[in-house]
Amino acid sequence: MAEVLFRNFTEFANSPTMVTSTEKNVEPYDMIFSLWEGVLVTAILGILCVFGLIANAVTFFVICTSKTLRKSSFNILIMSLCVSDFLSALNSPFQMYRRIWGFLEFELPVGFCKFTIGLGTWTMFVTVQHILVFSVFRLLAMQFPNKIGRITPKIAKITAVVIWIEVFIVSALFYIMTSSVIPYKPGRYKTACTSVSKDWRPIAAEYTTYALPILLFAPFIGILLCAIIITYILIKIRKRRATQHTTNNKQKQEQERMALIQVTLIVLSFFIGYSVESVYRMTKALDLRDLFTVRTKWVTLTTAYVLLRVSECLNPLFYNFGSSQMREKTKQFLRTGDVSSAPNSISSPTMKTASPHKTTVV
Template sequence: MSGDYMMTTSTSPSYTLSVVMNTTINETEKLLLQFEKDQKDLQAVFSKGEEVILWLVLGTFAIFGIIANIITFVVIQITPKLNRSVFNIFLMSLCVSDFVSAVNSPFVIYRATWGFYEWSIPHIFCKLAISLDFWTSCVTIQHILVFSILRLISIKFPHRFGVLKAFHAKVIVIVIWMETMGASFVVYYIWPGVFPPGKRTPSGAISKACTAQPAWIGMLLGYVQIGFPIVLYVPMIAVVIVTAALGYLIFQRKRNRNKVSNLQSEKAATKKENFALIQLALIIASFMLGYLPDIAYRMTAIILRAFNQSLPARGEWQFSVTSHCLLRLSECLNPVFYNLGSSNMRKATFAFMKRIVPCMFDVSKQRMTTSGRAIPLDNNTGSSQTPKQTFT
């Protein structure tokens, strides 16, 4: 009798169904509670308003960066006086780097906003967003370093520098891209992964869905110790040293010229050197504005990870997006600074823009009077219809 009772209670369909339903309800409630907690934590990281502002700002930077870098690249390429210059070959390559970075920017923004909690697009864009961002940073740093060294050599040894042609510059550029691809892109393509919604940092804060895979943390820490000094710190310090040496050299040569001669040719050489220094100073200023915060963020995030620590979720997000905004701003300023530092490039750029957007530069249909008002030209005669003035 007791055996029949035990068998009935343990195998009853209604009992089994009840257990399954209770288990399912409990699991669902747990999931709903966890989701609500995640959403509250996510709102504590960034608000919807900040999300919209970030997309508007960085979207504008990305569009401007894409257009400005394409225009600068094309202007140099189609202008014989510009495309034979060794330095302009490096500027063209920098335009490519900034262009790639601008195209990649929406995926970096997505990782920090819409894809922060749940990554809904193909996982390859998680890897590309991070790896391309770091690759272009390394490419830019090495370009600036080589550009600075060549500028120093051209002023210190102008006759010897003449043997370096545009072909040699292109070879150097290709080497930089290939070398940095292996030293930065490949490494940073391997380690990221996409995690399910609700991933937490060691401190318990909500984490990005696209982040480092635990299996690669050891390799990352080793790369930070060995790779970062090679691809980031040493080149940046070298850029500062070379720029300081270039400024000192130009100052010394200018002082010596003033003592020895006052020839027109010497004045022209001094003017040319001053423009070279101005262009380099603008490029480096833009470079420091964008890359110092970016490198500081990378160092902080990875070093804390080494000690199984992390920044507060909101603090980490603010640090990340601020450094990225400054980096994108730097890339937008670069084409502007290239033109400010070279009168030939400015002329070529205006000529190019006048061809593709003539209405923006067609100022022949109006001229300014002494009072500063625009006077339209007569459509038939082409003469200005200046109003008569009476004087008492």
């Protein structure tokens, strides 16, 4: 298998002519990527894959085995997000092969192509909707701190299950049906494992027009607006207290400071992971694909995927950064392999949320 892949890639790299981004206008162009670029991206994704698997598994286990942490409805949602990020990391080797070493000739069965595209789409939009829910809950907790307790762990579990089922039916299932492996031929500009086969292109164009605004663009805007409103409210509270010379204890000041830092990090992480992907999908929805050559398309999509994996690897770090209680539980687990003896009395800088996606000040 490895010899076949290397031979195919070598022949491709030494090919004097390739194609542009459209089937109607075939012209010579430089090779899509060099061997060292493929090796570099593979190494980066390999490291992110290992880290993502370990970090999300540890975070999930720490919450699941801690009686204190799993009582929080927000931590239930974090566990669900950990599952999404874990599956995304697990899917990385298949995505790596599809985007790099199997770009011209996908040697695996069609089922693997459908699996990696379906799972990749599923986990991406599940993560987006989880972050949107976190952002809305966080904003509600700031506006109605006395009522946020009504969001019980049971409600959180139902919310998570609904998100998983809804995204699978609306998005993942569609791409499982439309994805296929196309045979290699000179002048082909698509990846061998394509998300939309030729027979599905008219339907896919209509689907993209209506689905992307709902699944990606609207949540993207919603998360940004929530972050801006929350930051504004926190700054306003701090200014009002400073003007009124209100006595404020150090713990409260620390909570507000952590909330501001967390909001900044969350928005930064989300934009790192989804901005390039969103921009590319926007050009696709607007039928502006002629802006890309095959080379720039590969660079854009590969960069988007790497940044998405970076963002998903940052999530477990932010979970621990956002809650001193979870941080202590994680340290205890890494030292002893058990969280039952970890301190339970350590207060979190956020309202029982222990999540970077809902930095709510009490």
